[in-house]
Amino acid sequence: MPSVLVLPTATAARELAERVIGGMGNRWLHTAAVAARAAQISAVVPAEDRDLLVAAAWLHDIGYGELAHDTGFHPIDGARLLGRSGWPARVAGLVANHSGACFVASVRGLGAEMAAYPDEASATSDALTYADQTVGAQGEPLGIEDRITDMLHRHGPGSPNALVAHLRTPHIRAIAARVQARLGAAR
Numbered sequence: 001m002p003s004v005l006v007l008p009t010a011t012a013a014r015e016l017a018e019r020v021i022g023g024m025g026n027r028w029l030h031t032a033a034v035a036a037r038a039a040q041i042s043a044v045v046p047a048e049d050r051d052l053l054v055a056a057a058w059l060h061d062i063g064y065g066e067l068a069h070d071t072g073f074h075p076i077d078g079a080r081l082l083g084r085s086g087w088p089a090r091v092a093g094l095v096a097n098h099s100g101a102c103f104v105a106s107v108r109g110l111g112a113e114m115a116a117y118p119d120e121a122s123a124t125s126d127a128l129t130y131a132d133q134t135v136g137a138q139g140e141p142l143g144i145e146d147r148i149t150d151m152l153h154r155h156g157p158g159s160p161n162a163l164v165a166h167l168r169t170p171h172i173r174a175i176a177a178r179v180q181a182r183l184g185a186a187r
């Protein structure tokens with residue numbers, strides 16, 4: 001029999017994400033596309049982390065769901081929902097820190113809440129951010145620079161995202177450069 005690739009954590013993650021944000025239109029399209037992108041680039045993370053990476057991609061935006069609503073900042077709200085639901089601290093940490101969320105958290109006065117979720121700053125966390133930053137708000141493929149421009153446009157000039165863009169944008173660019181180098185090496 002041909003072997004079938006089974007990703008048990010990612011399957012459970014998809015089910016939870018569908019329950020929480022499956023009815024949210026573009027948010028769901030974006031999430032599914034980020035999960036697909038994560039699977040596509042999973043060669044850049046250690047083999048034992050591939051399932052975890054795809055799981056975190058399914059879960060990274062669940063903090064937008066009504067069920068998760070808490071601080072109003074989706075990376076923390078998602079991480080908290082995962083904690084309450086019995087998910088491993090590592091998954092919650094990846095979700096809390098995706099796409100440079102720590103910079104936005106500090107300007108929103110949520111630095112202390114964020115401190116509960118240390119950034120593992122690994123090839124796996126890099127891959128999650130890269131997947132999120134190469135998929136647009138409707139699930140369309142997007143280059144890093146177009147994604148950054150689009151995000152700032154959607155959030156607006158006075159937004160917390162815009163206020164920390166001088167810190168967050170170079171952080172995301174550095175992650176993208178590392179992942180692209182790893183993708184080149186993995187080819």
Ligand SMILES: [Fe+2]
Binds near residue numbers: 030034060061132
């Ligand atoms: Fe996202």
